[in-house]
Every structure is written in C-alpha cells, then in structure tokens.
Amino acid sequence: MAAGMRRNAALLVALLIVAVALAPAASGFTVCGVDRTAVDACRSYCAKGSKETSPSDACCAKVKPADWECLCSFKNSLPNDVNASRIMDLQYKCKCDNPPATCGAN
Template identity: 35%
Template sequence: MEMGRRMVVIMVIVLMVALFGGSSTRAFTLCNMDDDGLSACKPSVTQPNPADPTPECCRALSGADLTCLCSYKNSLVLPSLGIDPKLAMALPAKCNLTPPANC
C-alpha cells in the first residue's frame, strides 16, 4: 500500500510541474488530449451540474487514448483537477465511443 501512495505522490508532483512549471508556452496533455480538449470536456465531468458533452469535447475524446484515461479512474489525479472520475468514465458512451472493456 505504501508503494501505491508513493506513486500517487510522484504522479501529482509530475502533474503539478507540468501544469505550473516550464515556459510560458507550456502545453498540458493527458492521454493524447491537449488543453483545448480537456477544457472542452471539463463542464461534462465537473460536479455539481455536469453538462452534456459538446461536439468539441467528443472530437477531442475520439482522439484520446481511452485505455490511458481509464487508468486514472481510481487515482487522485482527476479529482485534483476538479474532474469527477465517475463522470469521466461515463463520457465515452455519451460521445458514442466504445470505452475499453475493463474500464
């Protein structure tokens, strides 16, 4: 269990460096979704009143690595970004995309 916590801490540190460190032209990507795609989908995966996904969100999600996104469903990374993991895991179906089998 201690190893799992260490990995979460390391992932959060790497994420924070990616978000707040570096040059002024930095770009953040998560599982092949860039800042624009993540921003387009955020209203659909944020509580308390999630919106239906926009066409822009679904386009971004269609190019994402869904297996990679699924790997975050039990991590602290999504909640630290204000994303509800359950809403995020339901998003592919709302965009008429097939989620990975074990997600």
C-alpha cells in the same frame, strides 16, 4: 525519473479532462491521445454537480482520439472537483472507438 514522469502525466490528464492546472505544460503536449484543449471543452460536463445531460460537440471532438485504456490508469488521480464517472462516461457519450470494457482492471 519514471515516477516523476508518471506524476506529471497524472496531473496533465486531470488537467486535460477538467481540472485547472497550476503548473504550465508544454504547448502541444498530449497524454493518452488528448491535449490540453480538452480541458475547456469538457470542463462544464465533467465538473462535480454538473447538471448537463450530455457533453458538448466540442468536448466530444477533443476526446475522440483518446486512448481510454491509458486514461483509465489515471482515474484515481483526479482533483476533488471532478466527477470521474462523467469523465469515463465520455467514451460512450461521445461514441469513441474501442472503449475499454472495464476501467481500472490493471
């Protein structure tokens, strides 16, 4: 059961950041301090090949409450059309509190 929950959480995190979800998620469900609305807000900045130099204010507002240590654990679970570096850079670009010094050290 824990493995299934972890798999679902990994999929939701990818969805939250920029991916298109194929399976529905519960309304209001959050993972690592962010909810599904972060997808649309951050999609264009975090997509592979994006030419945007900074995330939108709306994107930053959605990721400010994120638990970046938690999100780091899902960094390698993202879809191929997502730029993982840009996702993890959001914590700095958006001036989020307490970004992790290193990601993936766990």
